[in-house]
Amino acid sequence: MPDQTLDRGTGTAVLERPRTEPPWSVIVLNDDVTPMNYVVLVFQKILKVTADQAEALMLEVHTTGQAVVFSGPRAEADDIAAQLLAAHLRAKVEKAG
Amino acid sequence: MELVFEARRSPDGAVLVRITGVVAAFLCHKASAQEALRPAPAPVVTAGGEEESDPLLHWELDERKGAIARTVQERQADARRTARRVTSAWEAPLRGGDAERYISQAREFTLDPRDAELLAEWCHGLYRAARDAVPTPPGEEPELSDEAVVAAHVACELLAALV
Numbered sequence: 643m644p645d646q647t648l649d650r651g652t653g654t655a656v657l658e659r660p661r662t663e664p665p666w667s668v669i670v671l672n673d674d675v676t677p678m679n680y681v682v683l684v685f686q687k688i689l690k691v692t693a694d695q696a697e698a699l700m701l702e703v704h705t706t707g708q709a710v711v712f713s714g715p716r717a718e719a720d721d722i723a724a725q726l727l728a729a730h731l732r733a734k735v736e737k738a739g
Numbered sequence: 740m741e742l743v744f745e746a747r748r749s750p751d752g753a754v755l756v757r758i759t760g761v762v763a764a765f766l767c768h769k770a771s772a773q774e775a776l777r778p779a780p781a782p783v784v785t786a787g788g789e790e791e792s793d794p795l796l797h798w799e800l801d802e803r804k805g806a807i808a809r810t811v812q813e814r815q816a817d818a819r820r821t822a823r824r825v826t827s828a829w830e831a832p833l834r835g836g837d838a839e840r841y842i843s844q845a846r847e848f849t850l851d852p853r854d855a856e857l858l859a860e861w862c863h864g865l866y867r868a869a870r871d872a873v874p875t876p877p878g879e880e881p882e883l884s885d886e887a888v889v890a891a892h893v894a895c896e897l898l899a900a901l902v
Contacts, residue, residue: 674877675870677891680863683898687856693902716803724807728814730863735807 664737666719668712671732672703681731685711688725713738742885743845744893746855746900754855754900756848760841763829765889769865770822818861821854852901859897865890 670681678700685696689711702709711733712722719735726733745757829848832841850858869887883891 675867676863677866677895680891680895680898683895683902686902687898720803720807724810724814727807727811728818729860730867 665713665739666716667710667736667738668719668722668726669708669734669736670699670703670711670726671734672707673732676731678704684726684729684731688722688729710738741843741845742889744889744896745845746850746896748900749849752852754850754852754897756850756855756897757845758829758848759843759845760833760838761843762889762893763826764833764842765886766822766862766893767826767830767833769890770819770826770861773819774823814857815860815864818857818864821857822861825850825854825858850897855897855901859894859901862890862894862897866894 681700681703682693682696685691685699686693689696689699691699699709699711711726712719716735723733723735741759742762743757743759744762747755749755832838832846835841866887869884869890870881873881873884873887875881
């Protein structure tokens with residue numbers, strides 16, 4: 643719902659556009675230590691994706707060095723990054739785009 | 740000596756673990772050794788472009804970085820406590836009358852899913868520590884120790900039961 647404020651000078655009600663937060667990305671970085679099957683299972687658990695989706699993400703990380711595994715609100719991105727880091731993966735959060 | 744660690748989900752949502760005493764003894768030894776150590780430091784959070792002593796996290800400087808680092812540190816501390824508690828239960832039969840049998844024959848234990856999740860993270864930390872202890876030239880596969888193999892297996896078995 644847009645917010646409504648009152649312009650005190652004119653007494654006119656002013657509708658404001660809802661502020662949309664720019665999306666944030668969680669990026670997982672490749673490392674040479676973590677076994678692939680562990681990464682797939684962590685992605686399934688934390689990102690709630692299927693085994694096939696998790697494997698595709700893992701292969702992207704493995705072959706290109708990194709992959710965007712989540713894009714959305716900052717708070718959610720921070721939470722996912724914290725879970726990935728606690729699972730000993732390398733992750734970072736960046737503004738999307 | 741048979742190294743058995745299997746995990747599966749029971750119909751009521753719990754995680755059933757089958758473990759031989761030799762694996763239990765290894766995990767218990769690791770958990771109790773960690774108790775004597777100081778807590779791990781919080782992950783280093785650096786700004787983009789800075790020299791990274793530990794490139795665990797690196798994103799724009801703001802107040803939320805510290806909060807994330809604390810969350811990770813708290814979760815890892817929780818995982819250490821969980822590992823100690825869970826492995827204590829596994830250790831008890833090793834001191835009992837049928838210890839000889841338990842060493843090679845697996846017993847079943849039930850885990851809360853949250854405990855299983857934290858234990859998986861802790862075990863993967865053990866694997867990383869064992870793996871990092873063996874310097875390996877880039878591009879070469881390391882010679883994995885039994886410790887690393889067991890820890891990695893336990894972590895994956897637990898996670899596989901949870902997803």
